[in-house]
Amino acid sequence: MRRINITINNARITKSFQTKGKLIRFLRGNKMFLFSEISNNVFDIADKIWNLNVGKSITYFNHQFSIQSKARVGNQLVL
Secondary structure, three states, rough: EEEEEEEEEOOOEEEEEHHHHHHHHHHHHHHOOHHHHHHHHHHHHHHHHHHOOEOOEEEEEEEEEEEEOOOOOHHHOOO
């Protein structure tokens, strides 16, 4: 599981993704990312975002992506 911060124009949203496939679906289906460049390179972009280290960031099309946390789903505590 990854918690990913997405920053655009100093506004930040945080999204959680359990798999890289869900990140790819988010990038393809979100209105923020309706760019022909992202649809052509969505697998490469998703790989680079998914493999970022915590605290590192990468920018695509004026959107900055950074990893807030990486957690194994099996280690989640349910109360």
